[in-house]
Structures are given as structure tokens and as C-alpha cells.
Amino acid sequence: MKLIQTALAGTLESSDAQVTVENAENGIEISIESNVINQYGRQIKETVLETLDRLGVENARVKVVDKGALDCTLRARVECAVFRACGVDKDYPWGGAIR
Amino acid sequence: MTQIQRLKRLRRSMLFLSAQRPALIKDAYIFKPDSLLLDLEDAVAENQKDAARFSLYHALKTVDYRGVERVVRINGLDTPHWQEDIRVAVAGGADMIRISKCETADDVRTVVRHIEMAEEEFKSEPGYTLVMAALESPLGVLNAYEICIACPERMVGVAISGGDFRKSMQTKYYPGGLEMLGGRATMLLAARAAGVQCFDTVFTNLDDIEGFRAEVEQNKQMGFDGKSLISPRQIAIVHEVFAPTEKEIAEAEKIVRVWRENSAKGIGVFSVDGKMIDIAFIPGAERVIMMAKASGLYKGDL
Structure with a gap:
């Protein structure tokens, strides 16, 4: 999927994550802000990369502000941001690229 | 559970939660309601409908709700959202879909048709997704019997929605519930005639514990199966009042x-x-x- 605009999903509430994605030229660039970055930074990064890979996003600049989100919440926020950035708002591939 | 057991299971307490708030949906089962109402409708802002669906999908797929029934409230048929709501609810494996602002048997049939399409698309067990209808207008209440019998294989029952109903009846909440008597009684008669369940509306003033208890006692007296709830704190009172002596x-x-x-x-x-x-x-x-x-x-x- 190609990102055509900058998009954001999620909130700064506890147990949530706010994810911003925008188009980039050279692969995936991720920045993470989190109070638990030492323990979970690597896991957050892996989840984001895995989710983008499944969605077929090859170039993106991603910013994650983590407020203690579970893996499944983080995945939901990344997917939402990506589909928003691609201008897609229906017929989502539930159970396919979204898993 | 067989389909009949699934249709008839105990539903004293149905707790509403916004599907887009991760902190709520990941551990709501610890309060032990009989059912959770994961809401894509009023609890979700218009520009967050998509976000709510993604978080709903992953919650349905990954959170172990320990036997608590998972009901998804979809947006009304007069919105651009309900078709995608049905797709995500079925794909996620929700136990039931609650139809908002249901007014006619045709509304039920329309939703059921889209559930069938989604069950086929996502290779779910045909017939797994149950439905219930929220009656929010005088027309919905007057059509309650037709709504109740519109799809016997999937229809769990009907719930009245007090906020909208009171507004269209040109009234508001009064202790004692005289303003809701006609709506509640008509819906109960229809549900019992059709052999389906019947649920009362939410009680929104969380500070008025006595008023809440009185309403639940009246619900039990009238013969309701259960009640929609907006706070985990309301669950214990409902279970206590509905418990037999x-x-x-x-x-x-x-x-x-x-x-x-x-x-x-x-x-x-x-x-x-x-x-x-x-x-x-x-x-x-x-x-x-x-x-x-x-x-x-x-x-x-x-």
C-alpha cells in the first residue's frame, strides 16, 4: 500500500498508543516514545514492522507515542493510521492483511 | 452450546463499552456481566468509527472473555457505517449483533442478509451470529412482534432504548417510570408472544443508586430478562435483584x-x-x- 497523506490514529489515554504515519522515500523509519522503552521498545518496533509488512507498506515514516498499549491495541492503531493515510474507509481485509 | 441454548442463555446484565477505548475492552470481563455490548454506535465519535472497528477486531480475536457473551452494537441503517460494522463483527467472531434504531421487520431482514454475506465471505459458521433489536421509537415498539419473529434462527430478543423513546414521546425520565409503561409493556407482550427475550433500557444517573435499584426491581416485576448497563458498578445490583429467594x-x-x-x-x-x-x-x-x-x-x- 502507498501512503498518500499523513494520518494519525489512537489517543494519549492510558493503555493506548498514538500512531502517526506519513510517506517516505527509503524504506521504514520508526520513532518510539514510551515510558517502558527499555523493556518493550524492541517489541513495539517489531509489532509495527510486522503490521506494516502484512499491509504491504514499504515506505513510511512512523511515530509511536506509547501509553502502555497491548500488542493488539498497537496493531489496531497502526492499521487504522495506514488505511487513513491510504484514503481507504471500507471493505477492509479483515482476517487477511488485518490479523 | 447448541443454537437453542445460545439463543436462550441467561442475560441479566448487558454492559455497554466503547469499542474504541482499549483500556475498557481488554479487561471488562472481570466484572462478570452476562454479556458485553461492544459499542460502535453512540459511544464512538463520528470521525473515529474506523478506529473503533480496528480495535474491536483485535479485541474479539485476542482477548479471552472467559465465557462472557460478546455483542457488537452496530450503527443505524440510516448511517454509512452499518455494513462495515457487520463485516468486522462477523469477521471477529462476535456472538451477536445488536441492531440500533430498529423499526421494522425489514430492518432485521436487511441486517441478517448482510450477516449471511459476511459469514460466507469470512468462512464463519453459517447462522452463528445472533441478532437482537433495539427499539428506540414508537414505530419500533408498535412493530415489536413482527421484529421479534423476523428471523427465528437468530433472534435473541428486543431491548427498549429509553433516551430516544422518551424524546419521541415528548417526555423525560420520571421516577416510577410511568412515561415508559406503555413502551415497556407493549414490547414485553410482543417478546413473550414471540418467545424471545426482552431487555430494559439503561439507567444513566450513576449517583442515584436507589433510583436504579427501584427501576431494576420494577424490571423484574414486569418480567424482563435483563437490562442494558452503562457502568460495571450496576452489575451486582441487577444480579442481586434478579436472584431468586x-x-x-x-x-x-x-x-x-x-x-x-x-x-x-x-x-x-x-x-x-x-x-x-x-x-x-x-x-x-x-x-x-x-x-x-x-x-x-x-x-x-x-
Whole structure:
């Protein structure tokens, strides 16, 4: 999927994550802000990369502000941001690229 | 559970939660409501409908709700959202879809048709996704019976939605509920005639505990199966009020036991403690035992 605009999903509430994605030229660039970055930074990064890979996003600049989100919440926020950035708002591939 | 057991399961408490708030949906089952109402409708802002669906999908797929029923409330048929809501609910494996602002049997059939399409698309078990209808207008209430019988294989029952209903009746909440009497009673009659369940509206003033308890007591008196709730704090009161008394449990147990003995001998009518009992009493007695079990008040072998 190609990102055509900058998009954001999620909130700064506890147990949530706010994810911003925008188009980039050279692969995936991720920045993470989190109070638990030492323990979970690597896991957050892996989840984001895995989710983008499944969605077929090859170039993106991603910013994650983590407020203690579970893996499944983080995945939901990344997917939402990506589909928003691609201008897609229906017929989502539930159970396919979204898993 | 068989489909009949799924349709008839105990639903005293149905707790509303916004599907887009991760902190809520990941551990709401710890409050032990009978059902969770994961809301894509009013609790979700218009520009967050998509975000709510993604978080709903992953919650349905990954959170272990420990047997608590997962109901998804979809947006009304007059919005651009309901079709995608149905797709995500079915794809995620929700137990039931609650139809908002249902007014006619055709509304039910329309939703069911889209559920069938989604069950096929996502290779779900055909017929797995149950439905219930929220009646929010006088027209919906007047059509309650037709709505209740529109899809017997999937229809769990109907719920009245007080906020919108009171508004269209040009009234507001009053203690005692006289303003809701006609709506509640009409819907109850329809649900019982159709053999489906019936649920009361939410009580929104969380500070008025006594008012809430009084309304729940009235719900029980009128014959409701349960109530929609907006706070985990309301669950215990509903379960307590709906729990049968010790005397009711003992009587129900005796009726079921004596009936089983007698029917094995071919006797249809008999007396228990001076009261005439026949098969008509059995569903009621069995229901008391089921409620008692759910409330942790019956540990016998029935």
C-alpha cells in the first residue's frame, strides 16, 4: 500500500498508543516514545514492522507515542493510521492483511 | 452450546463499552456481566468509527472473555457505517449483533442478509451470529412482534432504548417510570408472544443508586430478562435483584423433582404443598434454578 497523506490514529489515554504515519522515500523509519522503552521498545518496533509488512507498506515514516498499549491495541492503531493515510474507509481485509 | 441454548442463555446484565477505548475492552470481563455490548454506535465519535472497528477486531480475536457473551452494537441503517460494522463483527467472531434504531421487520431482514454475506465471505459458521433489536421509537415498539419473529434462527430478543423513546414521546425520565409503561409493556407482550427475550433500557444517573435499584426491581416485576448497563458498578445490583429467594429456589427444586418422578410414572397433574402443578409450571421452575445457579445460590444436582 502507498501512503498518500499523513494520518494519525489512537489517543494519549492510558493503555493506548498514538500512531502517526506519513510517506517516505527509503524504506521504514520508526520513532518510539514510551515510558517502558527499555523493556518493550524492541517489541513495539517489531509489532509495527510486522503490521506494516502484512499491509504491504514499504515506505513510511512512523511515530509511536506509547501509553502502555497491548500488542493488539498497537496493531489496531497502526492499521487504522495506514488505511487513513491510504484514503481507504471500507471493505477492509479483515482476517487477511488485518490479523 | 447448541443454537437453542445460545439463543436462550441467561442475560441479566448487558454492559455497554466503547469499542474504541482499549483500556475498557481488554479487561471488562472481570466484572462478570452476562454479556458485553461492544459499542460502535453512540459511544464512538463520528470521525473515529474506523478506529473503533480496528480495535474491536483485535479485541474479539485476542482477548479471552472467559465465557462472557460478546455483542457488537452496530450503527443505524440510516448511517454509512452499518455494513462495515457487520463485516468486522462477523469477521471477529462476535456472538451477536445488536441492531440500533430498529423499526421494522425489514430492518432485521436487511441486517441478517448482510450477516449471511459476511459469514460466507469470512468462512464463519453459517447462522452463528445472533441478532437482537433495539427499539428506540414508537414505530419500533408498535412493530415489536413482527421484529421479534423476523428471523427465528437468530433472534435473541428486543431491548427498549429509553433516551430516544422518551424524546419521541415528548417526555423525560420520571421516577416510577410511568412515561415508559406503555413502551415497556407493549414490547414485553410482543417478546413473550414471540418467545424471545426482552431487555430494559439503561439507567444513566450513576449517583442515584436507589433510583436504579427501584427501576431494576420494577424490571423484574414486569418480567424482563435483563437490562442494558452503562457502568460495571450496576452489575451486582441487577444480579442481586434478579436472584431468586431461598424460598423460591426450594419450591422450584421440589416442583422439578416431583414432576420428573411423576412424569416418569405417566402422571401429568399433581400437587406440591397443596398447590396444583402441571407441565405449565416447569419452564418457570427451571428458570428459577438456572438463575439460582448463575447467582451462586444453588449447588444441587438439577
